[in-house]
Structures are given as structure tokens and as C-alpha cells.
Amino acid sequence: xxxxxxxxxxxxxxxxxxxxxxxxxxxxxxxxxxxxxxxxxxxxxxxxxxxxxxxxxxxxxxxxxxxxxxxxxxxxxxxxxxxxxxxxxxxxxxxxxxxxxxxxxxxxxxxxxxxxxxxxxxxxxxxxxxxxxxxxxxxxxxxxxxxxxxxxxxxxxxxxxxxxxxxxxxxxxxxxxxxxxxxxxxxxxxxxxxxxxxxxxxxxxxxxxxxxxxxxxxxxxxxxxxxxxxxxxxxxxxxxxxxxxxxxxxxxxxxxxxxxxxxxxxxxxxxxxxxxxxxxxxxxxxxxxxxxxxxxxxxxxxxxxxxxxxxxxxxxxxxxxxxxxxxxxxxxxxxxxxxxxxxxxxxxxxxxxxxxxxxxxxxxxxxxxxxxxxxxxxxxxxxxxxxxxxxxxxxxxxxxxxxxxxxxxxxxxxxxxxxxxxxxxxxxxxxxxx
Amino acid sequence: xxxxxxxxxxxxxxxxxxxxxxxxxxxxxxxxxxxxxxxxxxxxxxxxxxxxxxxxxxxxxxxxxxxxxxxxxxxxxxxxxxxxxxxxxxxxxxxxxxxxxxxxxxxxxxxxxxxxxxxxxxxxxxxxxxxxxxxxxxxxxxxxxxxxxxxxxxxxxxxxxxxxxxxxxxxxxxxxxxxxxxxxxxxxxxxxxxxxxxxxxxxxxxxxxxxxxxxxxxxxxxxxxxxxxxxxxxxxxxxxxxxxxxxxxxxxxxxxxxxxxxxxxxxxxxxxxxxxxxxxxxxxxxxxxxxxxxxxxxxxxxxxxxxxxxxxxxxxxxxxxxxxxxxxxxxxxxxxxxxxxxxxxxxxxxxxxxxxxxxxxxxxxxxxxxxxxxxxxxxxxxxxxxxxxxxxxxxxxxxxxxxxxxxxxxxxxxxxxxxxxxxxxxxxxxxxxxxxxxxxxx
Numbered sequence: 001x002x003x004x005x006x007x008x009x010x011x012x013x014x015x016x017x018x019x020x021x022x023x024x025x026x027x028x029x030x031x032x033x034x035x036x037x038x039x040x041x042x043x044x045x046x047x048x049x050x051x052x053x054x055x056x057x058x059x060x061x062x063x064x065x066x067x068x069x070x071x072x073x074x075x076x077x078x079x080x081x082x083x084x085x086x087x088x089x090x091x092x093x094x095x096x097x098x099x100x101x102x103x104x105x106x107x108x109x110x111x112x113x114x115x116x117x118x119x120x121x122x123x124x125x126x127x128x129x130x131x132x133x134x135x136x137x138x139x140x141x142x143x144x145x146x147x148x149x150x151x152x153x154x155x156x157x158x159x160x161x162x163x164x165x166x167x168x169x170x171x172x173x174x175x176x177x178x179x180x181x182x183x184x185x186x187x188x189x190x191x192x193x194x195x196x197x198x199x200x201x202x203x204x205x206x207x208x209x210x211x212x213x214x215x216x217x218x219x220x221x222x223x224x225x226x227x228x229x230x231x232x233x234x235x236x237x238x239x240x241x242x243x244x245x246x247x248x249x250x251x252x253x254x255x256x257x258x259x260x261x262x263x264x265x266x267x268x269x270x271x272x273x274x275x276x277x278x279x280x281x282x283x284x285x286x287x288x289x290x291x292x293x294x295x296x297x298x299x300x301x302x303x304x305x306x307x308x309x310x311x312x313x314x315x316x317x318x319x320x321x322x323x324x325x326x327x328x329x330x331x332x333x334x335x336x337x338x339x340x341x342x343x344x345x346x347x348x349x350x351x352x353x354x355x356x357x358x359x360x361x362x363x364x365x366x367x368x369x370x371x372x373x374x375x376x377x378x379x380x381x382x383x384x385x386x387x388x389x390x391x392x393x394x395x396x397x398x399x400x401x402x403x404x405x406x407x408x409x410x411x412x413x414x415x416x417x418x419x420x421x422x423x424x425x426x427x428x429x430x431x432x433x434x
Numbered sequence: 435x436x437x438x439x440x441x442x443x444x445x446x447x448x449x450x451x452x453x454x455x456x457x458x459x460x461x462x463x464x465x466x467x468x469x470x471x472x473x474x475x476x477x478x479x480x481x482x483x484x485x486x487x488x489x490x491x492x493x494x495x496x497x498x499x500x501x502x503x504x505x506x507x508x509x510x511x512x513x514x515x516x517x518x519x520x521x522x523x524x525x526x527x528x529x530x531x532x533x534x535x536x537x538x539x540x541x542x543x544x545x546x547x548x549x550x551x552x553x554x555x556x557x558x559x560x561x562x563x564x565x566x567x568x569x570x571x572x573x574x575x576x577x578x579x580x581x582x583x584x585x586x587x588x589x590x591x592x593x594x595x596x597x598x599x600x601x602x603x604x605x606x607x608x609x610x611x612x613x614x615x616x617x618x619x620x621x622x623x624x625x626x627x628x629x630x631x632x633x634x635x636x637x638x639x640x641x642x643x644x645x646x647x648x649x650x651x652x653x654x655x656x657x658x659x660x661x662x663x664x665x666x667x668x669x670x671x672x673x674x675x676x677x678x679x680x681x682x683x684x685x686x687x688x689x690x691x692x693x694x695x696x697x698x699x700x701x702x703x704x705x706x707x708x709x710x711x712x713x714x715x716x717x718x719x720x721x722x723x724x725x726x727x728x729x730x731x732x733x734x735x736x737x738x739x740x741x742x743x744x745x746x747x748x749x750x751x752x753x754x755x756x757x758x759x760x761x762x763x764x765x766x767x768x769x770x771x772x773x774x775x776x777x778x779x780x781x782x783x784x785x786x787x788x789x790x791x792x793x794x795x796x797x798x799x800x801x802x803x804x805x806x807x808x809x810x811x812x813x814x815x816x817x818x819x820x821x822x823x824x825x826x827x828x829x830x831x832x833x834x835x836x837x838x839x840x841x842x843x844x845x846x847x848x849x850x851x852x853x854x855x856x857x858x859x860x861x862x863x864x865x866x867x868x869x870x871x872x873x874x875x876x
Contacts (some may be wrong), residue, residue, distance in 0.1 A: 070471070
């Protein structure tokens with residue numbers, strides 16, 4: 001079994017699976033259960049300033065969307081940072097870290113944007129023996145209305161400034177947690193790096209309304225007939241998170257900046273994808289909230305098996321492996337020609353590929369009287385929609401045409417060499433070909 | 435308890451009332467909301483779905499399942515009922531395993547079709563429980579149509595005609611409407627007087643006058659009906675029963691299966707309904723299975739269903755055969771009855787094994803029997819009917835007979851399977867043709 005020991009900005013943990021700062025990490029009780037279940041690290045629920053803690057709503061704080069069979073695909077929350085006194089949290093953190101020295105324990109922090117506030121909180125959390133701090137610049141609801149959370153994360157200058165203060169007033173590794181509620185994720189990441197942060201973590205939750213109660217005419221979760229936007233997370237946000245991780249990983253200005261990947265990680269496979277796109281570890285919340293802490297066992301066994309299959313002996317060999325293959329559209333090979341192919345042995349004749357292609361795409365699938373579905377190569381543009389809507393995995397595949405063959409759709413010979421838009425004759429701004 | 439089950443002859447109360455009640459509850463209990471959503475989630479919403487093609491009434495199954503999945507079972511019910519006004523009964527009695535569910539692509543994919551029949555029941559039950567009738571009668575046309583037979587074909591025809599604004603008189607020879615839905619289906623498929631409730635619900639369309647106790651050739655005759663109406667639809671079913679043609683066929687204890695099924699359906703108290711200890715059912719169709727299973731459920735000790743050809747030739751579906759076997763019915767195939775033995779009452783039936791082409795093998799055996807149900811097919815009865823095709827009324831694909839102004843459908847008409855759902859389709863389609871014909875006449 002592959003060794004999953006992870007060293008993330010000097011913080012070691014037995015595996016790369018951390019629980020994100022969120023409801024599951026709000027208390028000693030939960031965190032102990034998480035460590036007993038096997039989680040490699042925990043980012044404690046965000047701490048605020050000393051004094052009276054924040055309060056939460058007393059009605060529902062989560063909303064959800066579902067896939068088939070009521071599988072939870074997306075979760076939205078309007079919970080704020082910890083609503084327990086700072087002293088209680090610090091005391092518990094100290095006890096847990098003492099008992100679980102091999103696990104990563106990170107303090108998530110959110111205080112107003114002034115140097116004294118940050119210096120004050122940093123001194124207090126250092127005493128817990130925690131391994132690092134994560135600056136919560138991501139929460140999009142509630143705290144942002146008070147000038148914290150995503151209100152900071154949306155202004156790169158603030159991000160850099162606070163990161164700088166934290167490095168100045170503490171020796172702890174600093175992770176900056178980024179909000180996705182921004183046009184260009186690279187800007188706050190660059191600011192964090194310039195401010196001296198050791199790493200970024202992303203994504204925090206996305207502004208969202210999960211649904212509307214059509215009797216009350218109010219957003220859900222509904223509090224006394226009204227609702228506020230919340231933060232969206234879970235499997236539904238994974239594609240957005242993967243892209244943002246990759247954007248930072250391949251930006252020359254932030255290349256090499258350690259990333260903790262967050263956003264819909266539900267299985268070992270999701271984790272491996274984040275890591276391949278540059279994340280040094282992952283943080284999980286919704287999957288644990290949906291299924292409990294035990295899921296980490298599947299993540300550990302799955303990633304181990306995958307690494308063994310690939311011959312990887314360290315997670316470092318996986319991290320960033322896919323980053324070079326994330327390119328811009330203009331760099332894609334236009335001489336890569338594929339056609340959809342339907343395996344008739346696997347086909348169950350549902351006709352979804354036909355409906356999708358006939359109604360919404362390129363009329364490239366034929367349907368015979370006896371319901372045999374075949375691809376018309378002279379119409380197929382290889383859009384992949386048929387593959388995507390087919391209920392049988394692997395039934396429809398995209399087959400590459402070999403060089404020298406004639407593409408029946410265009411009548412042109414498939415070329416061997418790589419060629420992209422930058423040299424295409426239809427491109428008015430093309431570069432001269434070699 | 436055991437003593438009563440062992441008692442020879444045809445006696446009532448072989449098992450206690452509680453066991454009887456349990457035996458005759460719904461074969462497939464209705465889906466609750468959660469079960470319906472889980473089942474509906476499995477539908478792939480196929481293009482030009484094979485299940486629709488497999489349904490004799492062409493119900494848009496993917497659409498109604500999507501309507502269930504999105505929380506509008508009443509809309510789903512309207513989708514069903516607009517194609518099949520007896521969608522509630524068909525959801526209970528259709529051999530879905532050889533129709534829509536056999537064609538379901540998930541049967542191909544996983545051997546587990548979407549539960550189409552039970553979802554259809556879920557939707558139609560929801561609508562009917564609300565007492566909603568989702569169709570409105572068009573403005574009266576002043577045309578009068580006689581529909582003869584208030585079974586599935588007649589009811590479907592009458593409803594469609596009434597909806598089009600015609601005035602319908604619905605005749606039936608029995609005291610109650612419903613036909614085989616009321617008298618000819620196993621009790622565990624239509625519990626809580628569903629057939630009668632469905633007819634009441636159907637009649638809410640208005641414009642249908644029910645005339646019971648009016649049997650064709652007895653109280654009413656076709657010529658007079660034709661004179662008094664603008665059109666006539668015959669949905670008279672098959673009133674006669676085939677005989678075995680054996681000596682001793684009239685012995686005490688020998689009975690037509692359809693009579694037993696009918697009596698059982700109409701019984702108020704099953705504990706007072708007598709049944710034999712050793713029951714033999716002769717036949718291989720749904721009627722044979724319904725009789726055999728219900729005899730067993732009533733408490734018969736030994737029930738043997740004997741069919742003259744191989745299992746794969748039985749008209750009862752594999753599912754029905756397995757149902758019978760699961761209830762303890764012994765199925766014997768490739769055996770032809772050759773004699774009924776007894777002294778006054780039947781004591782034994784003698785069979786001879788035969789091959790699939792009914793060639794006798796010379797191997798014979800006897801089965802003890804104090805009650806024998808004959809279920810070897812029903813026949814058309816009646817004089818002065820339109821021209822026949824074989825033993826049934828010849829019809830065009832729109833139900834037209836050889837007589838002008840006379841249509842026919844259901845079991846009495848040639849072509850199509852003898853299924854409730856087929857009868858509904860034929861009654862409905864004939865109504866559409868009658869309507870088009872009457873309107874074209876101006």
C-alpha cells in the first residue's frame with residue numbers, strides 16, 4: 001500500500017485528506033471522532049475575535065439540491081464562523097493537538113482588517129500548538145456584510161496586506177483561503193503570495209440560492225418567510241474548483257505556490273484530480289456532512305490503490321502532474337479528429353444519444369426502424385454530447401481517426417502534425433506557419 | 435384448522451378468516467410517495483420509448499413518470515388516462531412483464547425494468563383518490579350511440595364518445611357494469627371494489643346512460659339498436675365457455691373457471707365460499723392461473739394446473755406461472771384430459787401425456803379431484819352478429835364490422851390479444867372512428 005504521508009508547507013499528516021474549516025470541525029468532540037476515523041488533518045472551524053461570539057440563525061441553515069435517488073449534489077449554508085467563545089475553542093484545540101500529534105491541526109481565523117486584531121488572535125492561537133493558520137477570506141454570507149470573509153478576499157490588496165501582517169506577527173505557516181466569488185481567481189492568489197503567504201486554499205463556497213419555496217415564495221433555507229444567499233459547496237461545485245486550482249497552478253506568477261484543494265471532494269478520485277491539477281492536499285466538508293467521517297477510509301484505500309497501480313511511491317509524484325496539460329483553447333490540436341462510436345453490444349437502445357444529437361446538436365446519429373443507433377461519420381463533429389447523455393458508461397466512445405484517413409464530414413485528409421488556431425488560415429491574426 | 439383443510443369434498447372455511455384476508459390483499463401493494471420517487475428516478479426518458487410502443491394503448495410512459503418524479507402525479511394520471519381511461523385497472527392487471535416492462539431499456543441493461551405498472555397505479559390512484567375527473571364533455575352533438583357490453587372495451591368506447599359530446603346508452607347483460615374487470619379478474623389484483631369505483635369515476639364524464647340487465651339477444655336485439663341509434667358498438671366479450679368434450683363432464687364438482695372466479699369476486703364473505711380439497715384446473719391461460727391461485731388461497735390442500743402443451747406455450751405469462759408456483763400450485767404440462775372418473779361427483783381426472791403437437795404418448799396418470807375447473811377458452815355467443823373471422827367478429831383496424839353503423843372491439847372482435855388493455859385500445863379507437871363517421875355525415 002502506497003505511503004500517503006503528506007508534507008504540505010512543512011506540515012506533515014499521515015494522508016492528504018483534511019477536513020475543511022466548517023461545521024464538522026467546530027468542536028473537540030467532532031475533531032476527535034474525525035481523527036479516530038482516520039482523517040489526516042483538520043482545519044478548525046473559523047475563530048473570531050475574543051469577546052461575545054457571533055450568533056447563528058435559529059431556523060434552518062442548510063439548503064440542498066439533489067440528483068437521482070435524492071443523492072445530495074449541492075449544499076448551501078448560511079452558518080457563520082464559530083459561535084462558541086474563543087477561549088473554549090483554543091482550550092479544545094490544545095487538548096486535541098496534544099493527543100494527536102501526528103495529525104495536522106490548523107486554526108482558521110477571521111478578524112477585522114486591522115493589524116492589531118490579527119496580531120492579537122495569532123498570539124493566542126500559537127499557544128495551542130497548532131501547525132498553521134488559514135485566513136478565512138472566503139465566507140460569502142453574513143461575515144462579508146461586516147467587512148470580513150469574502151469582502152476581504154474580493155480585494156487583492158487586503159488579501160496581501162493581511163497575509164503580510166500574519167507572517168510578520170507569527171512564525172506559523174500561513175494559508176490564505178480564497179473566495180471563488182471573484183472574476184479572476186489568480187489576482188488574490190498573486191496578492192497572497194506577494195504578501196508572503198505560504199499557500200492558498202480554495203475554493204470557499206459560492207454565493208447561491210439553492211431553491212425557492214413555491215408556496216412561501218421565499219428562498220431556501222427559509223427563515224420566517226425570508227432567505228439570504230448562502231455558500232454553495234458539494235459535488236456540484238467541483239468543476240468550478242478544479243478550474244480555479246488549475247488557473248493558479250499554471251499562472252507563472254503563482255506557479256509552485258502550494259495549494260490546498262477544496263470543493264466537492266467526495267471520493268479518492270476527486271482528491272486525486274485536485275492533486276493532479278496542483279493541490280498538495282485536499283480539504284473535505286460536504287461529503288463528510290453527507291455520509292459521516294467514515295468515507296475517509298475509502299479515500300485512503302482508493303488513493304493508495306491508484307498510486308500503487310501507477311507506481312507512485314509518494315503523493316508528490318501525483319501533485320501537479322496534469323498541470324502542463326491544462327492549456328488555452330488556442331493551443332488545442334485542431335488536427336486531432338475523432339468520431340463517436342456506439343458499441344452495439346453495450347447499447348440498450350434508449351435513444352437518448354439520438355434525441356440529444358437530433359434535437360440539439362448535429363443530426364449525426366441515425367435511428368433504424370428496429371432502434372439500432374449508429375453514428376453518421378459525415379455529420380459527427382465529435383462534440384461528445386452522446387457520450388455524456390448515454391446511461392451506459394463506455395458504450396459510446398470517441399475514436400481517433402488515423403492520419404491519412406479522410407474525414408467524411410470535411411472531406412479533408414487527417415494530418416499527422418499538431419496544428420492549432422494560431423496558425424489556422426481562418427484566423428485573421430494567425431502567425432505564419434513554420 | 436388442519437382438520438378443515440383436510441376435509442374432503444367442496445367445503446367452506448378451510449382456513450380462518452384472518453388468513454383469508456391476508457391471502458386476498460393486494461398482490462402488489464401500492465407504492466408510497468418515497469417508493470414512487472425512487473422508482474421514477476430510474477426512468478431514462480428514452481427517445482421514442484420502447485415501452486410506449488409495447489403498450490397497446492400507447493401511453494406516454496416516460497412523460498408520466500417524469501411528471502411523477504417532479505411531484506405532479508395528477509398530471510401524470512391525466513397523461514395516462516388520456517390514452518387509457520381504464521389506466522387504473524390496467525396498472526393492476528396488465529401483464530407488464532410481457533408489455534411495457536419487458537420493453538424497458540433497463541430490463542435490457544440490468545434485468546430490472548422501471549416499475550411502470552406500479553407507477554401508473556400510483557399516479558391514477560392519486561387522482562382518483564381526489565375524486566378528480568380530468569376530462570370535460572364537449573357540447574352535445576345530438577347523436578345517439580349504443581354501446582353493448584360494459585366491460586373494458588365498452589367502457590373505453592362509451593367514455594370517449596361521451597367526451598366527444600355524443601349521447602351514449604351503455605348496455606350490459608349483468609346487474610353490474612365492469613365486465614371482466616368486475617367479474618373476471620383475480621380478487622387480489624383488484625381489491626377494495628376497485629372495478630366498481632373506477633366505473634363510477636369514469637361515468638363522471640356525463641352523457642352515459644347505463645342500462646344493466648340488457649343482454650344482446652335477450653332483452654335487446656341488434657336490429658332494433660341500429661334503428662334506434664346513429665351507431666352501435668359491440669363489446670360483448672366471450673359469453674360461452676369451451677367444453678372438454680369428455681364423458682363425465684357433467685359430474686358434480688366440474689365447473690367453469692370463469693364462474694368460480696366471478697363468484698369469488700362477488701362474494702361478501704370468502705370464509706363462506708366453498709372450495710375443494712383436491713382441485714384440478716385444466717387450461718394454460720390467465721383464467722386457469724387465476725382460478726388455481728385463488729383456489730389455493732381459499733385453502734384447497736392440493737391444486738394442480740394441467741396444460742396440454744409445454745410451459746412456453748402457455749398463454750399465462752412466465753410471471754403468472756411463477757406466481758402460481760410460489761403460491762403452491764403444481765403445474766403439470768404436456769398432459770391432456772381423457773376421462774372424468776367418479777360416481778355422481780368427480781373423484782379423479784385421468785390424463786395422458788402428450789407432446790407439444792398433442793400426439794399422445796400412451797403414458798397415463800390420474801389426479802384425485804373433488805373439484806375441477808375448466809379453463810380451456812371462451813367463445814363468442816349470440817345470433818345475428820356481424821360477419822365472423824374465424825370464431826370472432828371480423829373488424830377493420832378501426833373496429834368496423836360487416837354491418838354499416840356497427841363497430842366492435844374487445845375479446846369479441848378478431849385480432850389482438852385478449853387483454854384488458856387491448857380491449858381499451860380497441861374501444862377507444864372505435865369511438866374515434868364512430869365520431870369521425872358521425873361528424874362526416876353532418
